[in-house]
Amino acid sequence: MKTFLWVLLAGVVVSTPVFAHHGNAAFDAGKRLELTGTVTEWDWSNPHCWLKFDVKDQSGKVVNWVVETSNAADMVERGWSKRTFKAGDQVTVTLEPVKSGQPVGRVISVLLPNGKTLGLNYVGQ
Amino acid sequence: MKRWHLIVMAIVVASAVGLAQGGRGQRQGGAGGQARGGGGGGRGVQSTADLTVVDGWGNPIKNPLAGGKVPGPAPVRDLSGTWEPANGPGAGIQANGPVSMPSDGVHEPPFTPAGKAVYDSHKALFGYRNVPPSLSNDPRNHCDPLGFPRADFYQLRHTEILQNPKQVVILYQYDKRYRVIWTDGRDFPKELPDDRWYGYSVGKWADDTTFVVNTIGLLGEPRVWLDETGRPMSDQMKIEERFHRVNSDRMEITVMVEDPKYFTRPWVAMDKFPMKLQSADYDIIEMLCAPSDMESYSKDFGDPASGIVKK
Structure with missing residues (x-):
């Protein structure tokens, strides 16, 4: 049986804005969620790449989360690629959610099935 | 009140201020992909040591x-x-405004x-007055061209420069745009045929390593914003760019803005902004704003992020 985690990691954390081609105002700055689920789609495109993944909560309800990264060119500089995810991959996503309460946020880091973690550091920096 | 009560209160207040600042996206260098080393998430692990960055060709x-x-000495007029x-x-990326004039409330x-009134009508996604995606009226939300000088002030990424005896051509990675700067000695047209997104540019070498470009005839308000934070520009805008070749590896860009309609005096938007040379065989990754992609993005992400749920 798969177990899924909903972990609210931070409340009082000084904000670390990451990227947002489309502004910061919508995000709950500094808040972190760590969600484990199954990739349904990895959209490698502009203006931003986005990852969709299904997360089952404790009541068994499945919620499809949509989380954005930066644009494709920028993510290449961070070591990501079009082949980073495929549908069905099990991933654990640390994200900054939006304030609206919708299952939407932006990626902070992702633990991949191979045990590696991809983040937002530019490679070599 | 006991001393430790005061200390706890001070910590709470300081934390709240930190959150508020983050929420307003004020931190230059934080937004728009400028963050480095931040956002470690819950694990604090970001393993990039074994990653390889490739160019657009996959190399x-x-x-x-x-x-x-x-680095060797700067080549002559190159x-x-x-x-x-x-x-x-x-x-x-300069999401919070050009590096030397960040929109930080300071x-x-x-x-x-007149400039302030137009600025107040702009609802920008970045800067200290930023709004959520669905409330923004930035022309680029529809994938309109950034125009110039916003092409220097926002998403200045890989930039290829080509030279021939009569022109310097600048190819911008962002949205695959280009500018032609005439170096054949011509002056601006006596009567401009039309205002342009990227204006009319002429360039001269001030010395063997400093290329000075003047640009007029820009579209400006309402179609082109000056920067990502909603600063405005009018059709009276004049831009002076100085490209200074420091050595074989480095170039510095300085950009001066002049617009008597919207600004009381000229000001410096970028001051010796450093650029480094890539290898000669580097292939620039394609980066385009496609309206249909933008539509999908808004539907799947921008609207829900702003609290708008469409059935």
């Missing part, structure tokens, strides 16, 4: 100065090559009353 990126090579921000790929360009 690993080469460092022209690998092996401890020392800017050609593919350049990128020297302080990291995110340094040219730096403010010298608006005329």
Whole structure:
């Protein structure tokens, strides 16, 4: 049986804005969620790449989360690629959610099935 | 009240201020991909050591100065090559305004009353007055061209410069735009046929390593914003760019803004912004704003992020 985690990691954390081609105002700055689920789609495109993944909560309800990264060119500089995810991959996503309460946020880091973690550091920096 | 009560209160207040500042996206260098080393998430692990960055062709990126090579002297009257921000790929994004005039509530360009009124009508996604995606009226939300000088002030990424005896051509990675700067000695048209998104540019070498470009005839308000934070520009805008070749590896860009309609005096938007040269065979990754992609993005992400749920 798969177990899924909903972990609210931070409340009082000084904000670390990451990227947002489309502004910061919508995000709950500094808040972190760590969600484990199954990739349904990895959209490698502009203006931003986005990852969709299904997360089952404790009541068994499945919620499809949509989380954005930066644009494709920028993510290449961070070591990501079009082949980073495929549908069905099990991933654990640390994200900054939006304030609206919708299952939407932006990626902070992702633990991949191979045990590696991809983040937002530019490679070599 | 006991002393420790005061200490706890001080910590809570300081934390709240930190959150508020983050929420307003004020931190230059934080937004728009400029963050480095931040956002470790819950694990605090970001393993990039074994990752390889590739160019648009899929080839690993080469460092022209690998092996401890020392840059040579600046070549004479030559800017050609593919350049990128020297302080990291995110340094040219400038989401919170051009580097020397960030929109942080402290730096403010010298608006005329007319300029301030137009600025107030702009709802930007970045800067200290940022709004959620669905409330923004930035022309680029529809994938309109950034125009000039916003092409320098936002998403200045890989930038290829081509030279021939009559022109310097600048190819911008962002949205695959280009500018032609005439170097054949011509002056501006006596009567401009039309205002343009990227204006009319003429360039001259001030010395063997400094190329000065003047640009007029820009579209400006309402179709083109000056920067990502909603600063405005009018059709009276004049831009002076100075491209200074420091050595074989480095170039610095300085940009001066003049617009008597919207600003009381000229001001410096970028001051010696450093760019470094990529290897000669570097292939720039394609980066386009496609309206249909933008539509999907808004539907799946921008609207829900702003609290708008469409059935």
